[in-house]
Amino acid sequence: MTTQTQASAEAALDEIKTVTAMVLPEPPAAAPTLTGAEPAVAEEIRRRIAELDIRDSGSIVHFGARAQNELQEISQAMLADVKNKDVGPAGESLRDIVTTIRGFSVSELDVRRERSWWEKLLGRTAPFAKFVANYEKVQSQIDRISSDLDGHQHRLLKDIKSLDVLYERTLNFYDELALYIAAGEEKLAQIDRDEIPAKAAAVEAAPENDKVMAAQELRDLRSARDDLERRVHDLKLTRQVTMQSLPSIRLVQENDKSLVTKINSTLVNTVPLWETQLAQAVTIQRSAEAARAVKDANDLTNDLLTANAKNLRQANAQIRTQIERGVFDIEAVRTANAELISTIEDSLRIADEGRTRRAAAEEDLKVMETELRKSLSSASARPANPAPATAGRSATP
Incomplete structure (x- = not known):
């Protein structure tokens, strides 16, 4: 009004x-x-x-x-x-x-x-x-x-x-x-x-x-x-x-x-x-x-x-966890040690296997060298004009 x-x-x-x-x-x-x-x-x-x-x-x-x-x-x-x-x-x-x-x-x-x-x-x-x-x-x-x-x-x-x-x-x-x-x-x-x-x-x-x-x-x-x-x-x-x-x-x-x-x-x-x-x-x-x-x-x-309280708790837990950890985790050291031992053992095994293969190879080389000498010796003993071939194969001296 x-x-x-x-x-x-x-x-x-x-x-x-x-x-x-x-x-x-x-x-x-x-x-x-x-x-x-x-x-x-x-x-x-x-x-x-x-x-x-x-x-x-x-x-x-x-x-x-x-x-x-x-x-x-x-x-x-x-x-x-x-x-x-x-x-x-x-x-x-x-x-x-x-x-x-x-x-x-x-x-x-x-x-x-x-x-x-x-x-x-x-x-x-x-x-x-x-x-x-x-x-x-x-x-x-x-x-x-x-x-x-x-x-x-x-x-x-x-x-x-x-x-x-x-x-x-x-x-x-x-x-x-x-x-x-x-x-x-x-x-x-x-x-x-x-x-x-x-x-x-x-x-x-x-x-x-x-x-x-x-x-x-x-x-x-x-x-x-x-x-x-x-x-x-x-x-x-x-x-x-x-x-x-x-x-x-x-x-x-x-x-x-x-x-x-x-x-x-x-x-x-x-x-x-x-x-x-x-x-x-x-x-x-x-x-x-x-x-x-x-x-x-x-x-x-x-x-x-x-x-913020929840985030603070989570962040604090993460930070304190990281603070309380060592430079290296014991599990990581244990794993690294085990890996190192396995690596050394593998190296020794591979080395042993290499020696064995080298020894076998040396024996093979000796056999091959002997065979080669024999072959060379046989080649130098053949005549200059060999006789014609006969109907039958000649025997090897």
């Missing part, structure tokens, strides 16, 4: 208290009579009796009509005012603001909620960003509806004041009708008591030539008396309807008073409370988001500490 709307609602509070505290007067229980009325009221009744001219039918027809003019003027002014202004039902605005608040989904307050694959596919904002956007939308709707409610409040106050005037004028009209009814009844009694008997006696005493005219005057008097009686009866019916309209006006006015009080309470108390709660919701979610960030940082710190 804007500051201007709130200030306007608070300023109207005193006026609402004044309007709702006003007590409308009750109509009198009984209609006055000329004989039992107070002197001032009796004088008013005589003034209205003076308006009647029994010989003028127009005065009978319009008897009491003057009392309606002022009431019609205020009624027509109220109707014109209603036609000229755009009056939206204030109850609808109240329902709209409740619907707006209820439409603010509480499930969207959970900033830890992961976006669904559909939301990610459509590129929808994160839950907290969407929540803030919805808050701003709801805030603008509250401002708009609050402004409408403030307008309804001022119009209802104006209507209540107009209804006060209408009730007062209607009550005056009711009292005025009572005066006209009392005047009409007094006039009827006067006609029945004085004028009709006097006119009937005049008809009886009139000469024969004038009896017809005198009788006609008597009939006209009686006809006028009957018209006045009907007019008084209509005034009585009008007074009864007017008496019924007074509680109707009060009922409408009380409903308007209740509604304007509810609107003012909504603007002054309820809407600021809603806005406070919404603001708190945003602050709480921001705090929750900050707490989540702190938690993530703490979790990361703990993870780093744990991982």
Whole structure:
């Protein structure tokens, strides 16, 4: 709700208290009579009796009509005012603001909620960003509806004041009708008591030539008396309807008073409370988001500490193992010694095998040398011209 709307609602509070505290007067229980009325009221009744001219039918027809003019003027002014202004039902605005608040989904307050694959596919904002956007939308709707409610409040106050005037004028009209009814009844009694008997006696005493005219005057008097009686009866019916309209006006006015009080309470108390709660919701979610960030940082710190401790243990074990090792591992020395011994033994074996092969080769060389000498000796002992070959092979010497 804007500051201007709130200030306007608070300023109207005193006026609402004044309007709702006003007590409308009750109509009198009984209609006055000329004989039992107070002197001032009796004088008013005589003034209205003076308006009647029994010989003028127009005065009978319009008897009491003057009392309606002022009431019609205020009624027509109220109707014109209603036609000229755009009056939206204030109850609808109240329902709209409740619907707006209820439409603010509480499930969207959970900033830890992961976006669904559909939301990610459509590129929808994160839950907290969407929540803030919805808050701003709801805030603008509250401002708009609050402004409408403030307008309804001022119009209802104006209507209540107009209804006060209408009730007062209607009550005056009711009292005025009572005066006209009392005047009409007094006039009827006067006609029945004085004028009709006097006119009937005049008809009886009139000469024969004038009896017809005198009788006609008597009939006209009686006809006028009957018209006045009907007019008084209509005034009585009008007074009864007017008496019924007074509680109707009060009922409408009380409903308007209740509604304007509810609107003012909504603007002054309820809407600021809603806005406070919404603001708190945003602050709480921001705090929750900050707490989540702190938690993530703490979790990361703990993870780093744990991982570093594990890495330190592993590195320390490796380092200490290497520190505590000798220059050469005993196993490596043992393996190298065994390999060295095997190498020496292999060398001795190969050397022995070489000597054996060399000795055997020397013997072979001696045999080959002997054979070679023998061959050479045999070649030098052969003749220069050997004999031709015979059919048979000669024996070797």
